[in-house]
Amino acid sequence: MPKVKTHKGARKRFKVTAKGKVFHAKAGRRHLLTGKPSKRMRRLRKKGQISGEQAKTITSLLGE
Numbered sequence: 001m002p003k004v005k006t007h008k009g010a011r012k013r014f015k016v017t018a019k020g021k022v023f024h025a026k027a028g029r030r031h032l033l034t035g036k037p038s039k040r041m042r043r044l045r046k047k048g049q050i051s052g053e054q055a056k057t058i059t060s061l062l063g064e
Contacts, residue, residue: 006062010062013025016062020059022050022059023047026045027044029041
């Protein structure tokens with residue numbers, strides 16, 4: 001059986017913790033930042049967690 005290659009696009013977008021949780025960066029922090037309230041920017045700073053079937057798909061893309 002050959003090695004499973006890591007999906008490079010998924011590797012750049014997602015991080016898997018030691019316990020296997022999958023996290024992603026939240027959208028809306030790239031441009032037009034001056035018009036967004038600081039409260040919203042604080043919320044967007046945190047990582048979003050992916051759960052369920054999507055997490056399984058992402059971990060398989062990452063070769064874990």
